[in-house]
Amino acid sequence: MRPSLRDATRGRILFGGDYNPEQWPEKTWHEDVRLMRDAGVNSVTLGVFSWSRLEPEPGAREFGWLDRLMDLMHEGGIGVVLATPTSAPPPWLGRLHPDTLPRTEDGRTEWWGGRQHFSHSSATYRRHAAAITEDLAARYGGHPALTMWHINNEYCTADHGDEAAAAFRRWLRARYGTLDALNTAWGTAFWSQGYDTWDGILPPRTPHYLKNPTQVLDFRRFTSDMLLECCVAERDIVVRHTPHIPVTTNFMPLFFGQDGWRWAEEEDVVSVDLYPDPRDPLGPQHGALVQDLTRSQARGPWMLMEQAAGPVNWRGVNHPKPRGLNRLWSLQAVARGADAVCYFQWRQSRQGAEKFHSGMVGHAGERGRSFQEVKRIGADLAALAGAVTDTRIRADVAILHDWHAWWAGAQEGRPSARVDHAAVLHAWHRALWEAHLTTDFAHPEHDLGGYRLVVVPQLYAMTDAAIDNLVAHVRAGGTLVTGFLTGVADEDDRIRPGGMDPRLRDLFGIRVLHEWWPLETGESADCDGFRGTLWSEELEADEDAVETVYRGGELDGLPAVLHRDRAWYLSTLPEPDALRALLARIAGEAGARPVLDGLPDRVEAVRRGDLLFLLNHEREPVTVAVPGTHTDLLTGDRITDRVTLGRYAVVVLRG
């Protein structure tokens, strides 16, 4: 039995952030501890970018500074999430071992001077990463400040170079066994791509025209697997030293490059970095989506490893967080299952590539608004911890998501480059979120038994098992709503007979899928009662299955929405309000209820354990009907029947 987040939280909500003290004189460290305590910080992440400090030249070890820091944290009552520093190799690694540097698909080297410039396939890199990890684990495995291990940081770097090519071949050999099987899976009979030896296979490098899409798909799988292999190798080292300490690596939100379901299986703690744009009106919904996904990956409480106290520095225009937004979004994470609310980074850098990324202590220091708000959040989290930690959230609705389907669909040479898997996922989640329906995410092959309603925004490629799982869900009395471009391909990106799997077509009453009619930017397809966007289809369907038809244009009178028993098919993407109304209606019929009736727009409500979180995402005050008498855990106020939330306000009600 592996340890879990619970072993780190022990009744508290972890609060703190990445701490990169290498940037500061030791004098500042003591000042930092004072401010951390002032703000209620109980956890910091050390060592993420410390490789060149720990191993300033090959084989050297400089642990003294870290010893002092670990002790200092412990004395301050602050736990340490200790990171392996392997995401940012020191300059000497690339200099002495150019084979550790990754190559892009057009053959360019990614040089040191930034970060994450390592090849997952490099034996040399792995050897050096293992050595420093081993020594870190040996030295700090027994330190009382240690609460968690953090492996690497935001794994993401692909490699198209020669050592990666060799690894790709090994990976393919393991997947396919024989060249014949690979040639069949990749469809190399087309365009004369048949491989006669394994040695002929390369990562997808820039071709003259269009790559083999299954090669691209497998390369994405390979990249995710190789990065995970790196992660697991380091994890196994630290686990050997400290079997009782949970291990995590931080995901990026809805990140394309990792198979999130597969990775989550290897994590003791699922953690994520989350940076909604403060200027984006749908920022909180994006946050909710990522939180729902992360919670579903964790199958319980999860860790917000990184967020920003203010602006980030990697957008074109980087907006600060208005007063109250940091607190609102922090509490949203708790509402949706987080037992840890952390930041990148504790103290804002004065130098280097991220000095314009905000910190909990910004350039303005202690007097800055940013730090003052952080203090308040620390107090709020302390007030909630007892009632919240380790409690669960229950959802009647599951949204299916699968990275392999995303990878298979996101290619060149497809019907419409306007179809973006992540955007479609957001659109569907938004409809449910605005309808105040709590949602989990699930893998298409997961057991769906606990859900009244399963929605499939888009699963372009599906395994047979996944298709059978959907059919079984409906047969077992569950409701299913599916968007277009679902079940089109199998796991090798081979188009299923008829352009959509026959089992699914039968389920929805589709006889013939004649043509896809993707829509241009600004174009819409009129349907009875709403307007469709992005996509439309020329379908021949069973009469009784037709719920809504297209009106006007080439598709006039043809089915737009199909509905047979508890199975629904949407051949277009309804505009937001229409999709919300439709899904709310279907959910209602399926017995999935909103968190609370009569909720105003833009007030988010979540039940976690026996608590009801209400969050006002507007600047205008809003009044919410909450029948009965409750206590607001944040203020201690007694609330009866109704509560008014001010700008960006949150109440956490019990009773």
Added chain:
Amino acid sequence: MRPSLRDATRGRILFGGDYNPEQWPEKTWHEDVRLMRDAGVNSVTLGVFSWSRLEPEPGAREFGWLDRLMDLMHEGGIGVVLATPTSAPPPWLGRLHPDTLPRTEDGRTEWWGGRQHFSHSSATYRRHAAAITEDLAARYGGHPALTMWHINNEYCTADHGDEAAAAFRRWLRARYGTLDALNTAWGTAFWSQGYDTWDGILPPRTPHYLKNPTQVLDFRRFTSDMLLECCVAERDIVVRHTPHIPVTTNFMPLFFGQDGWRWAEEEDVVSVDLYPDPRDPLGPQHGALVQDLTRSQARGPWMLMEQAAGPVNWRGVNHPKPRGLNRLWSLQAVARGADAVCYFQWRQSRQGAEKFHSGMVGHAGERGRSFQEVKRIGADLAALAGAVTDTRIRADVAILHDWHAWWAGAQEGRPSARVDHAAVLHAWHRALWEAHLTTDFAHPEHDLGGYRLVVVPQLYAMTDAAIDNLVAHVRAGGTLVTGFLTGVADEDDRIRPGGMDPRLRDLFGIRVLHEWWPLETGESADCDGFRGTLWSEELEADEDAVETVYRGGELDGLPAVLHRDRAWYLSTLPEPDALRALLARIAGEAGARPVLDGLPDRVEAVRRGDLLFLLNHEREPVTVAVPGTHTDLLTGDRITDRVTLGRYAVVVLRG
């Protein structure tokens, strides 16, 4: 005397498409033959992408599967256009011989994994291509199914690598003889580019700032010539085996990379691939332009080698063909001279890079609308074949086009990057097409004797012979209309004296060309009676030559259109309606008449042999006055004085 398309058609219109049966089990081949016969298919193109199947490892030969297919086709009464497979080398070629891979101008390799990744200059590539071609020709030269050879596919790949550099030097040596002549032609006295040895000359590789334009121009000529050399080498092999079988290679429509006039001279059958965007209102005009050009290259009937039964997969948004459009555009090709109407590809792929490119049999199979429409087209072509095959189209109007002028003009560092040769060509052709004037294309040095009206949308660079040819045309009583940026440079891209050749200036009455005034996006130049776009000029002209002047702005009162005797010069691009009206008027004065008087807009009319084709490009029905009594060959209906065409309808009238 070489064979021609007539030797393949033998009274039929060829109907069919690329057939890539390597993708399917043999069981499907038999199903394919059944469906082909059902649809009236009488021709398929085999082997285009078969190299790795025919030669799965270096030197191997696997012909058995192709033997069976050739026999199967023959038994089914379906002729075979057999392709050399050399456009898509197998992975082993690149693996064992990296010298066969092309390089981009910034030094990147184009790897296998796509298609067309061969260097035209690679001796190794040529040797392997010749060997497989030789063996194919030896084996199938005598097969009764064989009707035509198809060399390679859509030749297009440039190469900037070292072997190409050596070939470029050889090519230049042949063109110029001496370094002095090259230095003079390239103007290397400017920017210190004088070459002291042939070895110093490279393909135009990415420089710090602006390339030598004549080097770029010659490199384009070289690339076209080298690709043609590859093509001719393979052609000569198959001709040696089968002198009686015509040979083709398929052009892309108005393709920048090949000198279409030069290439056409080497073809027994001129064939083209044509994919107008079904969503483009000017799609049919684009089709007409390409068909007119291809017919002019062929000097008679030509072959539509590839079109799509539905959507393609290489646009951002790929639209299907609405009901009837495939038929309309297929018959348009016949109207404009095609004796062969074929598709890429017979059966839509389920795997690989083109699986979203439609097929005659789509993913929806036999029941799909797409296949049902294909069947109807097969029947229509059969009905027309006897009356149509091998008949000619006569035009009073010639549009001059020259790839060398295009190549010379499409460079960096010129007056306006908004001037696109192909777009200007389209604008002029559109005006004539909308005026229902039938047009040929001609090379500027062709005999223009048969044309009442010659139009020159834009010939930035012209040889002396071409200029003399224009002048002679006018002197001989012909009419000439010329657009701006014509006769500006000679064949070395050397600006002619005065910024435009004096012979042309004399012809139009231009005394001094003071300045070009290119127009910004959205900007126009008001002229008496119309608005000019894209370009305007500050001209000093003979009083009597001034037809229209600019109004307002810096050019107020200066000449916009010049007209002296039968020579016209347009210093701007009139808006579409104005250009149409002007050209229609000039054509009328020159004695060039529309196909039919009183034709509605968007009804296209073409006379081929003794037939009159009428095509309705709108969805709304339209009535056309056709005085007299006729028979519609498609329906057998008798038509008297007027005929109503429904949505996308076609009638083919005789009598």
Added chain:
Amino acid sequence: MRPSLRDATRGRILFGGDYNPEQWPEKTWHEDVRLMRDAGVNSVTLGVFSWSRLEPEPGAREFGWLDRLMDLMHEGGIGVVLATPTSAPPPWLGRLHPDTLPRTEDGRTEWWGGRQHFSHSSATYRRHAAAITEDLAARYGGHPALTMWHINNEYCTADHGDEAAAAFRRWLRARYGTLDALNTAWGTAFWSQGYDTWDGILPPRTPHYLKNPTQVLDFRRFTSDMLLECCVAERDIVVRHTPHIPVTTNFMPLFFGQDGWRWAEEEDVVSVDLYPDPRDPLGPQHGALVQDLTRSQARGPWMLMEQAAGPVNWRGVNHPKPRGLNRLWSLQAVARGADAVCYFQWRQSRQGAEKFHSGMVGHAGERGRSFQEVKRIGADLAALAGAVTDTRIRADVAILHDWHAWWAGAQEGRPSARVDHAAVLHAWHRALWEAHLTTDFAHPEHDLGGYRLVVVPQLYAMTDAAIDNLVAHVRAGGTLVTGFLTGVADEDDRIRPGGMDPRLRDLFGIRVLHEWWPLETGESADCDGFRGTLWSEELEADEDAVETVYRGGELDGLPAVLHRDRAWYLSTLPEPDALRALLARIAGEAGARPVLDGLPDRVEAVRRGDLLFLLNHEREPVTVAVPGTHTDLLTGDRITDRVTLGRYAVVVLRG
């Protein structure tokens, strides 16, 4: 004591241009002299692109043609600015010595075939450049036509290759002395970038994610320094031969790649190339800015080395100059301190990369409008020369500019990619120019004693000395107006305490800089009395320092403009009219007066020596009140109290 521009002008205004006679037969040279004399040309620049002509193969020397040209010029009374030809190495240099070719940051080679394809760090390049320079100087140092040396041309080429890497390390060693100092300055403690050996340091090459900004900053410094080293090496050679002949190299206008202050110190004559877009309504203001900057670099008269008689060829759409504009802008340069008005190039090329860049003699030749206008300008300059040459311009206002601040700020990963240093500089200069205030430019550490008003549009990074200099200016009774993002970083791009230097915050009354609020495109920040653009700030300030506040939005009521004593701080960029009004008011209070009261908009007025230049930048005539009686030097007309200027007209008044 070095010679100066005065030694070349000798009472004349230099008039002429780059002359590249290698392009023409010798017959044309004689025609050129005739036309030059006709136009009043008294100076040409020879040899800029002559390397391959002078040294057609390694070590050869062909001087005969240049001998003849020098003699011909001298006989024609035309002085020669003789260029070292080192900006465009001949093809043989790259062929024999690939180490002379520069590399881009992603490893691509910049090949010959264009120009400026040399590595500043290449010992081989430098050796060859020195040799040809030595021989040129030896041969022509004593030629009577020689009036000035021109080194290279528009130095600009960076290099990221291996020899440049070695040079970068040497440069860094000289700057920092120890690796520790470098690691500290670059902040390598962040992201594990600590260097353990000098050998590990590279130019900033494409990384996986974000470069080290101080590495980028130092690489920009290094590039500027290395190019200057190349320049100085050649200068020292010619100076050794001709200590009495002034030397220049031509700058590009407000060019990012050279530290203009540092370079100007090495020039005897400061010269610049200036190409405002004739279509840009702010073209003349851009011209004025560059002229003010160049004059300030020169600390006196300067040379307009290149302008265009008509269109250039490197914009997307290249507009010609309307009638009169060439003259207007030429006289503007004289008004703002130029004693030399020259062009690229004398005779427009007929071949090569710049054949669409206009010449003084265009393709239309002698009869062309362009040449006719050139003749008039020649006459005007001759009329002005006596009264103008070597006179000075006095300004009460200084604008501070520093390339290092620009380099430090123009990086990835900053608050807003919309903030463009050059655009901000233009906006502030525009406000002052439109207010008819004459401005100098100054380096932030220059003596500011002579200026009543100092404006700082934006100095993101500043040294301590620069900050102290500003504070001292205010303490000494001067007025200071500063824009946002000033004093944020030190010279290592290290954020100063509090996000802005405390000395500056004290000066303006800023207590806490809480957040930057950059604005999106199209977004503005309402302030009392005007609208701010681009940027806004959340400031906590001393009550008494608040001049204007924001209205509405998150910043409602917070300070927008601060004003304490004579120090002003603008936390946003007011819209143009508002900035003009504010600066005019502050200037007035500081005792800085417009050139003339009551000037209409778009009439530019400059006092040079005892002359008053009035320039009408509109096509509509305008009347200007000029109290008293004056003589117009251009016409000899007597002007009393008022003068009317026609389209693009200029008067030069004395008395």
